[in-house]
Amino acid sequence: MQTFDLEAQGLRALNSTLHALKGQTNETAWEIINPKGSHAIAVGLDAPVDVTVRGSTGYYCAGMNKQATVRVKGSAGPGVAENMMSGTVIIDGDASQYAGATGRGGLLVIKGNASSRCGISMKGIDIVVHGNIGHMSAFMAQSGSMVVLGDAGEALGDSLYEAKLFVRGSVKSLGADCIEKEMRPEHLELLADLLKRGEADGKAKPEEFKRYGSARKLYTFNIDNASSY
């Protein structure tokens, strides 16, 4: 295990050290101590390494992640795992706004609650939230899946494209063009896999969720819908 003291060594040194890990490396396990809510921790990683952050992080932790597994032993500030490409990011606490925004792949797990705009414009990332999500989550979400064990805030999935949304609790309101959809066997199978990979298989069963998706009425321009855009 390689230990990096962020307070003593600084952010640039941390990220350049982690960026230097390319392809196969023997230094596969890292821990970052004294994060103290700093911004941009472990951003832009591109190697199959495990990074554990011992504390809470500020803006943009684990952004643009590829291949790496980043675990935050605390809460994460705005924009965690933004534009993730692959790999896994696990937040033990809560995540602030726009967690997993624009993510193209990989898995983001939030063990507490996520606030507003979780998964906004997601494009292939999978997101599993053990708690609740805030308003405008999955806004314009294009692909990938979002699983919420708790409740969803206002305007879930507004202007949704083809992302699949699964919510176990209540949904305060659905956004424009987002509707509840039938849960078919392939969705239950997908959910079971996501719950397992999202470290939530003991907490919830696939049958307890409802599925939400796009009514597909807005995303091809139709003049009759002009007032809804």
Add this chain to the structure above:
Amino acid sequence: MCGIVGLFLKDASLEPKLGAMLTDMLITMTDRGPDSAGIAIYTRPEKGKAKLTVQSANAAEDFKTLAADLGKAIGATINLVSKDTHAVLTLPTDRLDAARAAIREVRPTARVMSAGEEIEIYKEVGLPKDVARRFDVAHMSGTHGIGHTRMATESAVTTMGAHPFSTGSDQCLVHNGSLSNHNSVRRTLKDAGMTFETENDTEVAAAFISHKLQEGSKLGEAMEATLTDLDGFFTFVVGTKNGFGVVRDPIACKPAVMAETDQYVAFGSEYRAMVNLPGIDTARVWEPEPATVYFWER
């Protein structure tokens, strides 16, 4: 951007350290607002006494005989303590309004930062660390306080454009965000008799709440009304004599984190502002919900 910090102490043993804790929090928020900084600090009141905090660009000259001149004008004995560009005038509580009115005549170049039994406001242009050092905030004690680091958007970078804004006795407000209907709200409030010192949007929010309180609203109700009457982006932190409140607009894109322990309630635009507070590792830390009023009063 802009950074906000706030501390409301529940444990009186921390009171001598309030200024030091707020200074540390404020300096951490420098990246969010390096233009100017300010702090409102609420101290234990002195029986029968109130304080007027004034600022002048020409402090040496303006403050030299101010206590005597203003004292003569209002017929009271005034004690003056000068700190850099600011001075705190202590006078009998029942002469506070008279003093606030008279100072315009006695020292037209001095500007009132705050008035009340407990509040003192210090604010200036410059980096937060420099502003805090100039007023020696680190050595101040108090029961609660609010600080702000400003990145200006809606009005010029001036002392008067810095936060906190105080538009009522022992009241203050700081803001992260921008209001879009401040001109029309200012007009309405002027018609209702409120006065304004600047063209700043935040001053309108402060006056809006002060006006509601004058009309008899409770702090929670006045803050609730900002959600319907003010248009724009905001996270507000409000201070009163007994309390401390937080409200975010329904979109809630301006960040906010709160922490509570048995000893204090703390506010920060970001978690990193709070990392050096005692017991933060075991504190209850949460993000205030959009369009929801939070307040603590003693």
